[in-house]
Amino acid sequence: MARAGTRGDSATKLHRGFSWLAVLGVLLVLAGIVGLVYTAVATLTSMLLFGWLLLIGGIVGLLHAVQARGTGFFWLGVIVAALNIAAGIVVIRLPHATAAALTMFAALLFLTAGFFRLVGGLVVRGPQLGWTLLLGAFDLLLGILVLGSWPSSSQYVIGAFISLALLFDGLGLVATGYGGRRIVGLVSEREQPGPA
Template identity: 80%
Template sequence: MARSAKVRGEAAQLRRDFSWVAALGVVLVLAGLVGLVYTGVATLTSMLLFGWLLLIGGGVGLLHAVQARGSNFFWLGVVVAALNIAAGVVVILRPQAAAEALTMFAALLFLTGGVFRLVGSLVVRGPQFGWTLVQGAFGLLLGILVLVSWPSDSQYVIGTFFSLALLFDGLGLIATGFGGRKIVGMVSDRLAH
C-alpha cells in the first residue's frame, strides 16, 4: 500500500514536470510564430542576442584565462576571449552588417552541403539514396535562393531561420511533454498494481 502511494506521488510529480516541458514548448511555438510574422525584428533580436552572448562568453573566457595565467594555454585563452569580445562588440554595434555576413555564411553552407549531398548520393547510391538526393537538391536550391537575394533580404533570412528553429523546437518539446505524461501514466499504473 505504501509502495503504491509512493509510486503515485512520484508519477504525479513526473507528470507535472512533463507538463512544464509542454508549456515551454507552447511558449517557443508562440515565439516562433511571432518571429515568422515579424522576421525583421526577429533578425535584429537574434543578432543582438548573439552579440551579447559573444561579449559575455568573451568576458567569462578572459576571467578564466586570468585565473589560469600560469598555464601553457594562458595566451591562447586571452586571444580567444579578446576575439569573442571584439566580435560581440561588432555584432552589437552593427547588427545589420552581422546579419548580412551570417546570411552569406548560411548560403555558402547550404550550397556546399547541397553539393556534397548530391554528389555523395550519386556516387554511393546507398539505401537512403532518394532522401539524400532530395536533401542535397533542397540545400542547393536554398543556398541559391539566399544568394540571389543577398544582401537585400539579409534582414529577413536569419530571423526566419531563428523563428523556424524556435517553432520546431517548441513542437518537439510539446510532443515530449505529452508523450512523457502518457508514458509515466502507463508505467505508474503497472507499478501501482
C-alpha cells in the same frame, strides 16, 4: 504502504515535470510563430543576443584566464577572450552587417552541401539515392534563392531559420511532455492495486 506512497509521489513529480516541459514547448512554439511573422525583428534580436552572448562569454573567459595566470592556459585564454569580446562588440554595433555576413555564409553552406550531396549521391548510388538527390537539389535551390536576393535576404533569412528552429523544438517538447504524461498515467494506473 510507504513504498506505494513513494511511487505515487514520484509519479506526481514526473507528471508535473512533463507538464512543465509541454508548457515550455508551447512558449517556444508561440515564439517561433511570432518570429516567423516578424522575421526582420527576429533577425535583429538574434544578432543582438548573439553579440551579447559573445561579449559576456569573452568577459567570463578573460576572468577565468586571469585566475589561471602562471599556467600554459593563460595566454590562450586571454587571446580567445579578447577575440570573443571584440566579436561581441562588432556584432552589437553592426547587427545588420553581421546578419548579411551570416546570410552569405549560410547560402554558401547550402550551395556546397547541395553540390556535394548531388555529386556524392550520383557517385555512390546508395539505397537512398532518391532522397539524397532530393535533399541535394533542395539545398542547392535554397542556396541560390538566398544568394540571389542577397543582401536584402539577410533581413529575414536568419530570423526565419531561428524561428523555424524554435517552432520545431517547441513542437518536439509539446509532444514529449504530452507523451510523457500519458505514459506516467498509464504506468500509475497499472501499478494501482485492484479491489480486494
